[in-house]
Amino acid sequence: MIWNSAYLDPFLNKAPKTIYNRVVNENNLPTEESESIYIAIIGGGPKGFYALDRFINKIIHLNTEKRINIHWFNHTRDFAAGPNFQPHLPSYLIMNDCIAEISCWEDLNKPHILPKRLKLIDWINENKSGENEPRHGDFCSRELMGLYLMDALKNILENIPNTMDIKLINANVIDIDVVEEKTKVTTSKKRLPYQYESTIICTGHSYANMxxxxxxxxxxxxxxxxxxxxxxxxxxxxxxxxxxxxxxxxxxxxxxxxxxxxxxxxxxxxxxxxxxxxxxxxxxxxxxxxxxxxxxxLPRNAFWEGNKYQLKIMTDDWVNSLKSRNGQLNFERDILPIYNLETQIAFYSHVHSTKELSDSEILDFIDSFDSSKLFSISALIDPMTYSKVQMESNYHEFIVDLGIYSLKLSDQGELKSPMAAAIAALREGFYKIADLFAHNGFDEESQESFEKHWMAFINHTAFGPPRxxxxxxxxxxxxxxxxxxxxxxxxxxxxxxxxxxxxxxxxxxxxxxxxARIPKGNLKLKNNLLFERMQKKGYVREIVNGKYENGKIAVQKDGRLIGNINNALIYLYGIPTDGTFLQNDSLSRKINNFSDEWSVATMDRIAEKYSCRNNKMECIKFSNLNYINLTSN
CATH class of the missing domain: 3.50.50.60 (FAD/NAD(P)-binding domain)
Structure with missing residues (x-):
């Protein structure tokens, strides 16, 4: 089943209206308060919401007399939903992951200002208007996802502590200036007077094709x-x-x-x-x-925790063995052969003629069979060559036949169908590759080949739309x-x-x-005004690996900008970090969650500057214990 807002309690439609009523523009902001602390979140999609939620649930442990003002900027009024999950999108635009795989919350067992937080599947079940029960493998529309996110934001805003104020600002941020250890923001209309103690940039797909x-x-x-x-x-x-x-x-x-x-x-x-x-x-x-x-x-079948393909070769032990080299890897030499083998094992574990074989027997079969006739990553990249079809033949007919064939080989999901299992192996294996890319990095030649060829292929094959x-x-x-x-x-x-x-x-x-392409960030194209201006000031630097320059923004392992920012706290989260980290175009709060590192660093800064010095209190840093214990002398 594909769920949309028509299956939900109509009362939920009030959530977006509640958010819209709170939105202000630059001219509606109050005068700066000298005794307040200001925080900036730039970008109002899901990643911006995650950053807001994480920061709030850190700051409630901080005992400071100063008021915390959070300025959250977005170029539309759809805070939390962003442009991809606006609640007025047509219902035939659906999510790519099934409802059991999606949650806008972190670990539900962690302390939180909201005692009740629901995964998407449970939220649908609680708010459905009919008797149908949501199933793990169901999908939903993107507009329903937007309602889920905006309802979550509404609940957060209704439960923030009195010592905090959150302004939802409908404005396009086009420039940032570093003033000592703080930042100042300029929108398309004016330069704002506030000095922000910390800033996180969650601008998502904010680029343009050129x-x-x-x-x-x-x-x-x-x-x-x-x-x-x-x-x-x-x-x-x-x-x-x-x-x-x-x-x-x-x-x-x-x-x-x-x-x-x-x-x-x-x-x-x-x-x-x-x-x-x-x-x-x-x-x-x-x-x-x-x-x-x-x-x-190719189709993305329904999968969720406890119901997804388990890697056979690209295990944690394999990843750790490569990490232990403590040097750059070569994708084609060190990773690709195992990645290809993982995909082959997944495929042949479910093909009729080989599905009864053990993993070791399948490996023997792969080793002994004619490689030109074996299913492989190369066959997925270039199916015409694999199928020995002439380029001048009827290409449309070939694609239709190939599509029907692929759909038949994936119709029972990744735990039963050969093509679905192979796609799942590509997906799960990619997460391991992303881990190695972040930890070791790839050598110059390999990184260029990986980013210009393999990345596009993997994303196109392993992260497709739903069936x-x-x-x-x-x-x-x-x-x-x-x-x-x-x-x-x-x-x-x-x-x-x-x-x-x-x-x-x-x-x-x-x-x-x-x-109809999603443009990628590239500082060489000057296709994002904010990052272009930050680069000219030296706040943003391009990633360089030997002679290879990819136009991506360099960040530290915790998401903090590498640049001349004078010890200011400026972090990136999500799509803008995709040069150092892979797979950031995800709704997951587990993958490259730099909102947590940013929140901890911000709490440490506030505790050091205001709680400890000004209030003469004993301070234990968040980075050590993940909370602060403040007692009066």
Whole structure:
């Protein structure tokens, strides 16, 4: 089942309104109080909420007479939900993980200002309006997730201590200045007077694609409609019906665009013989996707703690053996062979002819069988070569057949189906790789190869959309509403007031073009105004590994900026840290949770400057005991 807000108590719709009523802008902020401590959180999505929640539950242990003022900045009013989980999104845009795998809270056994905190599945069960019980493998819409997050924020705001004030500020932060050990913030409208004791930046996907913007800026044509991004999805409403539209990128954003241009225009998906059928509305365009690999994503099956693939070779012992080298690793030499073997074992453990074999017998089979015919990571990267299909053949037919085959090999989930198990091995193995990347790092040549080639492949294969969305995509492909015609990455040019997309085998002209990629942070592109200005001041530095420069922001192991910040507390959390740490595009509060390190460092700073010196109290640092014990002399 796919849950959306229509299945919940309508009373929950008050949560977003409660949040909106608390939002202010820069001009509504009170005069700075000299006896108050100011904290800044920049970015109002889930990571910003996690930082707020963690900080509040640290600060309640601090005995200080000074008032704590938290200024939380976001460019929209949807605090906690952010742009990806706004409560007014259409219900056919669904979460990629099942409801049993999602929680906006940390360990529920930890002390907290809220005694009752619920995982998503339990929250749905408590707030459902009907009798259906949520199951672990169910999914939900992103707008329902937004309600869950905003309801959590509402409960936090209603229970904060009297010594604290939280301002939700609808403003776009474009600059930061370091003043001694504090920071000052400038928004798009004004420079604020407050001096912030500590700042955490949780800006998420705040970048922009540049390539086609530059192309179309030099060859402007009024006959070409170019959308440099697919969000908000309402932008796509300007695409006329029954026209050909090219979409660059075949990832998660592409799936949202496809569904909005079909189901979002009144088309109806229905099940017949357990398969999707599509009843068109007549307002759909015909969609022509392309990308570097020109392959659709594979489905992400439902998994949750206690019901997911367990790695056989890439164990903690294996990770620790590589960590013990205390030096940079080479991905292709030190990791890839084991990663490939892990994927093969997962696949052949569920193939009919080999599923009865033990792990050691499967290893013997892999070692003795013709490698060119074995399932492998290489087969996933380049299925045409693996299948020995000619590049000039009917590519659309090949993709549809491949999709149907892959879906059949994954229809029973990762504990029973070979393709689903292989994808799960890629996913779980990647978490181990991320751990090694953060601890050891990769050597110069290997890091460049990994980031420019392997990362995109792994993310595209192991972290796809849910099965339901992929089923819909191939239903549309079979019916001709989505057409895969580019077997090789094409080039883009403008000719005769039309956009020409061409490779060695085919070319086609378009008047409508959507860039459906999620842009990556790159300081060289100057595509984020805040980080660009911070870089010019020396607050932000680029990661450099030998001669390889990747445009990513350098941070310490705890998420603190590496730059000329004069001992100021400036931390990054989430997407902006993706140069030093991998897999930060996640709702998990366990993966690279720098909100905890930031909260501890901030508490230590406040305790040292205000509790100990000014109040003459005995102070024990949070970094040592995770709490403060203050007693009067």
């Amino acid at each position: 390539e086609e913007e530059n192309l179309l800026a030099t060859d402007v044509s009024e006959n070409i409609m170019y959308l440099p991004q697919a969000y908000p999805v309402e932008l796509l409403d300007d695409i006329p019906s029954q026209v050909d539209v090219a979409i660059k990128g075949i990832g998660l954003t592409f799936m949202d665009a496809v569904l909005h241009l079909t189901e979002g225009r009144g088309g109806i998906f229905y099940k017949q013989d357990q398969e999707y059928r599509y009843l068109p509305s007549g307002y759909e365009p015909t969609i022509y996707p392309f990308s570097r690999r020109n392959l659709p994503m 339901d969305s992929i089923d819909k995509l191939f239903c549309l492909a079979k019916d001709g509403f989505v057409k895969f015609i580019f077997s090789e990455e094409p080039s883009i040019s403008i000719s005769d007031n039309r956009l020409k997309i061409k490779n060695s085998y085919i070319e086609k002209e378009f008047n409508y073009f959507i860039d």
